[in-house]
Amino acid sequence: MIEVQHLTKQYGAFTAVEDVSFTVERGEILGFLGPNGAGKTTTMRMVTGYMPPSRGRAIVAGYDIFEQPIEAKKRIGYLPETPPLYPDMTVRDYLTFVAKIRGVPRAERRSRVDTMMARTHVADMAGRHCGKLSKGYRQRVGLAQALLHDPDVLVLDEPTAGLDPKQIIETRQLIRELAGNHSVILSTHILPEVSQTCQRVVIINHGHVVAVDTPANLTARLRGSETIYVLVDGGGADVASALTAVPGVTSVAVTGTDAGALACEVASHTGHDVRRDLAAAIVGAGWGLLEMRPMRMSLEDIFLHLTTEDSAEQPQIPEEHAVHG
Amino acid sequence: MGNVIAIAQKELKGYFASPIAYVVIGFFALMFGYFYYALLVFFQQQSMQAGGFGGPEALDVNQQLIRPVFLNASVIVLFVLPMVTMRTYAEEKRSGTIELLLTAPLTDVQIILGKFFGAMALYAAMLAVTVVHVAVLFLFGNPEWRPVVTGYLGLLLMGGCFVATGLLISSLTKNQIVAGMVTFAVFLMLWVINWVASFQGPTAQAVLNYLSVTEHLDDFTRGILDTKHLVYYLSFITFGLYLTVRAVDTERWKG
């Protein structure tokens, strides 16, 4: 449905996006994740044909957005970062205008506008001027505008920005429903949003794609080092140093106590399974091993990991808890 | 075509939803009314003096009254049209709605023509207000209708040149005040460019006179429909709109 090949955008001498490639299949929701200024909006603007790329190309629903812009644009619904509303128009007039220019046949316009106002919960504001809407309503009208012509491809730049929690949930639900026969690209800084709505994630930083994968695979792949959670009973303060002494362990963090037992997070090098040795050390010392399980990194960690300047091989354990070995 | 009309309607509604349309039409009607009155009083006086036997009919209403009224109207147009065109592109760029237009299945030409006709419709509404004044002359005198019709046509075409220029300038900036000021300066240049003509050699004089947008209006107000002027106005408008298309495309590359 969407094929992005080696997109590059230069603003003068500054390269905002460099060599970005990814594809989105029919019915798939792709999350576009990156910190401020990463180049998410810039990429989306090139995909939607708002501006031409400096290099590379984007093919939407089989049409090159640059070679056959009209055909491609007919199949795209786009919610820009700032919802493009005319302040002097009422919500209904605005949506009717968009339906016109997006090529919705005259006979269907009214019903499409009504349907979309209902789906995005703006029907009660139909007669209000767009300029007098609250931020959240503006965002919803922007979403309605993108959906009017039932496009194959939806490009949503931060669709949940400015919405209240209830609306965020409803909007995500709506996006998931739409994904059935549409392909969706959505950008966000909110990580839970990605794992909740997207099948795949593109992580972008400083204009470069850092990773493309499913949220689950990313989590697995990024376990540059593994962390194991253990709950030890009866060891007291000696536990940390005893565990640090186990071969292969890089650090031990005491994260708390659970009914007298000590909860520790033990980090080790990848490919070096230390569980057997850990168990032996604990049991050998005469302590009780109440629990042991591998910990998965949250997407939050991955995000920070991928996008902090010195993305070192191992994730950082918070300093205050760490005992280095 | 449907798209052009959709944009033109949107533009026109936009003018009337904001105070602009009312301010512009009000200002135009006021200034026009004032000039009309002044010229009418002057005309009356003159015809009284010239009258003697023939009475007021001795002077030519078309030549002595309607023509100066049209020429004065062209000066008012010069002041008002920048207010109409300054926001066309600048405002869309500032508010981000340009992103809607440029990602909709529309061509740049459709968008620009839509904006052009939208502004022209407002301008036509402005001129329509003055029809009342002119109609009064038909009630009380018997002017020829031909110079009146060609006069209006000339005003429309001249306004078209200004609107095309204004669109071009508005497409180059995000700031509508800047767009307005620059447009006004350019209009003024187009109007007075031949004032220095009489100090130049014959060739330069001809060229400067040809360039002056208002110079071409003169024949229209006399009731003369000369293809020379039609060609000038229409090519001016086409060229202005063409440059706007180029400008919008260049802006798009810049991002």
Ligand SMILES: Nc1ncnc2c1ncn2[C@@H]1O[C@H](COP(=O)(O)OP(=O)(O)OP(=O)(O)O)[C@@H](O)[C@H]1O
């Ligand atoms: N018109 C422009 N001219 C020059 N530089 C620009 C322009 N638009 C964006 N940039 C730069 O390009 C980079 C990427 O910007 P972009 O808006 O794509 O980031 P983003 O990922 O959408 O960020 P955010 O999460 O804040 O929306 C930024 O450094 C920005 O300053």
Ligand SMILES: [Mg+2]
């Ligand atoms: Mg952005």
